[in-house]
Amino acid sequence: MATTYLEAIRAAQAKALQDDERVFIYGQDVGAFGGAFKATKGLAAAHPGRVMDSPISEDASIGLAIGASIEGLRPIVEMQFADFSSVAFSQIVNQAATQFYRTGVPCPMVVRLPSGGTPGGGPFHSQCMEAIYAHYPGLVVMTPATVEDAYHLLLAAVELEDPVIYCEHKFLYNHLKAERLPEKSDLPPNKARVARRGRDATVVTYSAMLHEALTAAGDLSREGWEIEVVDLRVVKPIDTETILESVSRTGRMLAVGESAPWGGVTAEVVARVAADGFRFLDAPPRRLACKDTPVPYHPNLWAAHRPNAAEIARVLREVLRF
Amino acid sequence: MATTYLEAIRAAQAKALQDDERVFIYGQDVGAFGGAFKATKGLAAAHPGRVMDSPISEDASIGLAIGASIEGLRPIVEMQFADFSSVAFSQIVNQAATQFYRTGVPCPMVVRLPSGGTPGGGPFHSQCMEAIYAHYPGLVVMTPATVEDAYHLLLAAVELEDPVIYCEHKFLYNHLKAERLPEKSDLPPNKARVARRGRDATVVTYSAMLHEALTAAGDLSREGWEIEVVDLRVVKPIDTETILESVSRTGRMLAVGESAPWGGVTAEVVARVAADGFRFLDAPPRRLACKDTPVPYHPNLWAAHRPNAAEIARVLREVLRF
């Protein structure tokens, strides 16, 4: 039976609760109800007292998790939507992120952010916040794009002795399926994945945009181009090595992200490639992000606001013909 | 009598209160006390009822300013330190920034962020948050580096029909002086300034780092190099034109910022130059940011944590010799 991306997230949490008694889950409606998206369905019943409903207090939820973490537990905090982590922003970047550096006491915890746009989601239920958290020293930011990574990166996040912002993409929750969950990941969490081999240009991307990029690559292959697609998996730290290795072979690159065009992962990737891979480049490195407005509510507007396969293909053609 | 950067900020607020009855100032201790840094000294007495102490409630202070703004006033909110705007983050990026796009009703307001490191400031009184706010659609982000800009950009910010995040640098408050405040700015707020003309390489920077870059340029000129220095003034939107014009003449560039190395203004600038100015580049575009840790408290560590003139010169030499 196929496993969805969402089921993989649930399975990883079930395994973490099972294997490590320090793990607990905290967040709005995560208990008996199983969470707004059902990512914790059944877990409260299976692990009494370890899957707890929080008040609508994101700041306190993160503060509480920090306290539990420095006391030796391993909290997983679910934000109902990534967008609501904005009210816990200070606790995340000022306390969780600085704890180890300031005190020498590690602060392992995972904050799950249901991220990204869906039709009808609108400005406050669609945000991608990976760039916000990645900017702050002291955080690891994961952005799984596949069912397998959703599972294995979450398990790695729970094991890591650092606070992890785990950005799971809502658009993939039920769309994306895998035949089975492999026991082990084919890659350590610190490596980007070459999701498709190519020769003519490299697309560097992550999360839901991986699938748009793969579609674009498929389309272009029918035009005779071989596009390599790199899935970052973790956006902080970034595996620059894998990106550069790819660009050294293709000579061209496009960074694609769903979040806002000023800054973001795309800027970071292009800046790295430009600085460290300049000699490999046969064409200007390019970027594609969403439009510089809040994420619009109406599906028509939303579809035009985010990058998609057609647009990726269009820009890639420009890159290829440079 | 010379005017300091801090005095320029006060003078701009005094003028705004004087000229525009819609303007009022709100923030912790900004009233009779004149603010933690004295940026509003004397203003409450001169304008009774228009310079108000707020409770320690940054979220509500921004919310209140948004309400006053959509009702037709022009609030200036002082955060006691930029770092504390983190608890108003949601109101800033989710409400102020989206107001016009969502409702068609403009939300003109200025949020003053006393930003940046000083010796002994430590992790929570030293932050540069320009990249955080610039990432979000709907905000203008200003980062004055000179006394004249501190004055004129703040006046422009008050006039603008959009919410402005005004990042004033605490290190410059009393260090930096100008002979007099010119009546008019030599540049509109949407243009970057070529702060020093050069030929061999371009440094793109802003805020306190401008002065480190100018020192570095001075040092390198004694080695025979002519470094051009571009002061962005406003980091969102970015005046790409001026940057590209400069790089088109020098062929080499280094972006310098004080904030964290992942993302930030330096990434955005390098990504733009790489994408749009690729053909001008004779060497890889480079970046210099602070180290990837919280800003350390001790002056020894702080001095090593932030970029400085010597380091800028060192990297520039590498760029020049490429």
Add this chain to the structure above:
Amino acid sequence: MVELAPSPVVQSAEIPLKPESKRENFVRAYRWMLLARTLDEKLAALYKAGGKISGGVFLGTGQEALSTALGVALRKGDVFAPLIRDLAGRLAFGEPVLDATRTYLGSRLGPMRGRDGNIHRGRIAEGQMAMISHLGAMISTTAGVLLARRMRGQTGTVGAISIGDGATSTGSTHEGLNTAAVEHLPLVAVIANNQYAYSTPTSRQFACEDLLDRAKGYGYEGHSVDGTDLEACLEVLQRAVDRAREGHGPQMVVARLLRLTGHGLHDDASYVDPKLKASPVGADCLRLAEKTLLERRWAEAKDLASWKAECVKEVDEAAAQAMRDPAPDPKLEDWSALNEPEMLDLGLATRG
């Protein structure tokens, strides 16, 4: 529902009600409730039909008495920041039915032009705040509108905000309520304690005996009300709004009731305690109001039926209109989040 005269309750703030106006008042309020319930039913039907409504649909079922009472207690020129279950109050305060149907059904002509959806709609110029999702955020914003009015010398205005039991836990709510008190603003904060925040019962939300205990801690005048009882709601909300208008500072109203629907239409609310449903708090305020109307002979069954028919007609027409409207077109959008992009935008063209 064009037949309804503009809410006469404006006067009731000045002139004590005569017995006739008590009836008039009740009937008028009931008809807003009925309109809201009818519109909610329509939206539910459209949602369940599929494909017509994007995003969530959050109903006010069971909260119409409270919400209406607030809406009618406010005057034109006041400010109202509704929350997700305030369709009734929105309508009573003056929101056109068409605003709701247009927003839900994706018309380009709705107040949000497709840029934001559903419950986020508002018309700032009419004092109808356009909520962001972050619970509590609109409180300080409403306070800011009131502060601005006071600074400009405009008096007699009231601002109302609506939140749920769950939203009381947010820092934003706390800061907003406290700031309004420090400024002694004419704010009416209505807390609908409907026993649940999504699936979370109040026992996981707060530990005080009664949320009204918070009024004193903020320096608010406090009012308690049975949210299932329209008459009580009309009286208490009017009193709270009057007290605010008369300069007694911020008012807190805490209503006891039960959410008679899922959190959204996607939610079957199977977690709701059956004991609560069976208890007085679980009563349906609309049915109770109907009972009162009939018992007091303020209306007959056929009046109820004809009012309902009018509501259905108005709602159906508004829905039909919205469905005929053009959808938002990305090509007609300027895709700018700034009001003065031309002044500032130089080369923010990182898209492709």
Add this chain to the structure above:
Amino acid sequence: MVELAPSPVVQSAEIPLKPESKRENFVRAYRWMLLARTLDEKLAALYKAGGKISGGVFLGTGQEALSTALGVALRKGDVFAPLIRDLAGRLAFGEPVLDATRTYLGSRLGPMRGRDGNIHRGRIAEGQMAMISHLGAMISTTAGVLLARRMRGQTGTVGAISIGDGATSTGSTHEGLNTAAVEHLPLVAVIANNQYAYSTPTSRQFACEDLLDRAKGYGYEGHSVDGTDLEACLEVLQRAVDRAREGHGPQMVVARLLRLTGHGLHDDASYVDPKLKASPVGADCLRLAEKTLLERRWAEAKDLASWKAECVKEVDEAAAQAMRDPAPDPKLEDWSALNEPEMLDLGLATRG
């Protein structure tokens, strides 16, 4: 101050005090107050001398009775999240004087290793929380420690947090206090209402008559205390800590007192209302405690003098030690904010 036996107050939580122990208790607490005052004076002198201390110095002058009373009421194994005016409580809870001097004087050997400064110091392993600046943030964090202990089955532990009148206005404080109540945690929240938040008087901070009015709204047991009166503080704080320890859930203590110093040493506090200074709330708790000691013949003037001399000696030695210590050396730093950079860091090398 090595002569002091470990705080005997640990027992007092179990055994009612005999008259002798009442004296002992008071004397011991007084001596912690005196040590704190002496250390504060030393830090002030060093700061004013210039060049020795970087960053702000925030004194606890006038708040020693309250802070000490909390420190002695806690036991080893409890958790304490102090705020900026809690030097006395820190010392009484077990923080070495050397931690303070080392942190202020920039020693590499202090608990924060120069990475964070001054009042932000702490030793998490000893239950001494290392505060971040954002007011209220440590409340939920302390609650988290307590929750973790309960989940692991560890009982009998208490957590204490300290905040000022100003910090009550933050959303973080609200969420933290409320969350602790929902979890029924053994948290003692001590609010020092010292009449000002920096320059801001309480009239611009809240509109309730007494901050203690908030206790009920959160579901806390509430305690009021005169913060200038050491005896009262000892009694009330002990009671609050005992109640928490005995399972009665979170406790709120609100103390009335006056900040007898500037916000920091850079601030001359000229804005403080002279009437407040002259009123009972403006009394110096240390002087009052001395008066009590002498009046009750619990000590003689020469005892006071010799205790003071001991404090001066201990403080001077700690300051001298800290000044001999090496300063932080950027070359010895690993410049990583991650605990496992080797596992994850691939090429985060954008520095130059």
